[in-house]
Amino acid sequence: MKRSTMIRxxxxxxxxxxxxxxxxxxxxxxxxxxxxxxxxxxxxxxxxLGLSVSRALLAGKSQQQVLSRLQSEMNQLKERKQxxxxxxxxxxxxxxxxxxxxDCQDRGILESGKHCHCYQQxxxxxAYAMSNLSGILEKExxxxxxxxxxxxxxxxxEKSSPRENMMHILQRCEGFVFNFDxxxxxxxxxxxxxxxxxxxxTFMANCxxxxxxxxxxxxxxxxxxxxxxxxxxxxxxxxxxPQTIRLLSTCDLLILDDLGTELTNSFTNxxxxxxxxxxxxxxxxxxxxxxxxPKELMLRYDDRICSRLFAYYDFIKFFGNDLxxxxx
Ligand SMILES: [Zn+2]
Numbered sequence: 102m103k104r105s106t107m108i109r110x111x112x113x114x115x116x117x118x119x120x121x122x123x124x125x126x127x128x129x130x131x132x133x134x135x136x137x138x139x140x141x142x143x144x145x146x147x148x149x150l151g152l153s154v155s156r157a158l159l160a161g162k163s164q165q166q167v168l169s170r171l172q173s174e175m176n177q178l179k180e181r182k183q184x185x186x187x188x189x190x191x192x193x194x195x196x197x198x199x200x201x202x203x204d205c206q207d208r209g210i211l212e213s214g215k216h217c218h219c220y221q222q223x224x225x226x227x228a229y230a231m232s233n234l235s236g237i238l239e240k241e242x243x244x245x246x247x248x249x250x251x252x253x254x255x256x257x258x259e260k261s262s263p264r265e266n267m268m269h270i271l272q273r274c275e276g277f278v279f280n281f282d283x284x285x286x287x288x289x290x291x292x293x294x295x296x297x298x299x300x301x302x303t304f305m306a307n308c309x310x311x312x313x314x315x316x317x318x319x320x321x322x323x324x325x326x327x328x329x330x331x332x333x334x335x336x337x338x339x340x341x342x343p344q345t346i347r348l349l350s351t352c353d354l355l356i357l358d359d360l361g362t363e364l365t366n367s368f369t370n371x372x373x374x375x376x377x378x379x380x381x382x383x384x385x386x387x388x389x390x391x392x393x394x395p396k397e398l399m400l401r402y403d404d405r406i407c408s409r410l411f412a413y414y415d416f417i418k419f420f421g422n423d424l425x426x427x428x429x
Contacts, residue, residue: 104319104351106344111209111223118207119200126198133196137189143182144196150175224317231348233322234310241307243275250424251301263421267301270417274305278312281353281386289415294390295398296419302390306356309388318353325373329363332372350379353386360391365401374406381413389414 134141154171157164186192200207205217229235248271251264259266277292292309294302310320323331328349335341349355355376363369380387391398395416399407 122198238311242311293414299423300419325363
């Protein structure tokens with residue numbers, strides 16, 4: 102689903118919710134009026150009187166006497182109404198529509214013109230649902246990231262310790278989330294994590310996903326294997342939901358995990374190229390994670406893909422000892 106489609110869908114849902122609340126209120130009110138017809142009559146009188154009061158107010162000082170008479174009449178009506186309601190064990194509240202969100206009355210927009218908190222939440226919920234990530238992110242986010250798991254001893258053939266390296270990566274990734282909407286200085290708007298398994302690449306990708314989802318961005322997570330299978334199916338077996346396919350190019354961030362685990366053939370190469378290229382043209386951002394070294398990437402993928410990766414992706418190297426086998 103494209104972002105604009107999603108927003109239209111959310112707006113339609115608000116209208117439906119409001120309509121439902123109003124219909125329910127009407128049913129409830131009619132039932133109450135049926136049992137106490139006087140209430141309906143009083144409500145009608147209150148409405149008419151309200152109009153007269155407004156008119157008197159507009160007319161200004163000369164109407165002062167009329168106004169106070171109308172107002173005392175109004176108070177009497179309201180008291181009578183309250184008594185009747187009390188006898189039924191009800192309150193004024195019971196005659197009003199019950200909205201899911203009382204702050205915006207299910208409009209999604211506040212009187213100030215700003216979006217309501219319930220609207221923001223709805224955006225986030227939908228983005229989560231689409232990401233394929235809903236479950237994992239409670240455990241894997243920047244807050245739960247433990248730098249102390251990484252060794253602070255120098256690592257063979259590297260200038261820094263794994264911990265120092267992770268510190269830089271963490272900063273880079275937090276910056277990526279924080280400056281996601283910034284359009285300046287984006288000669289390398291995408292990230293490419295490389296390094297052996299078990300060094301925190303997926304964890305870090307999940308941290309970024311959560312950071313962006315919580316800002317209402319649309320993030321899609323796919324392993325390269327899943328993605329290629331999906332595209333293959335779409336091409337050769339049955340058409341997939343066009344919105345899903347479109348979203349692969351248009352979502353704010355696509356996380357392509359485990360690049361290199363998919364089968365390599367000309368189909369894969371052309372699909373990957375198209376994806377990388379379309380996302381570049383759309384101005385949407387991508388995070389690729391792979392166990393392959395840059396050299397291995399060059400051997401495996403054709404020049405069109407590699408030239409784009411090297412031009413538009415910030416290569417970030419993960420190194421250290423496999424964390425999966427260390428006691429936590
Ligand atoms: Zn609201």
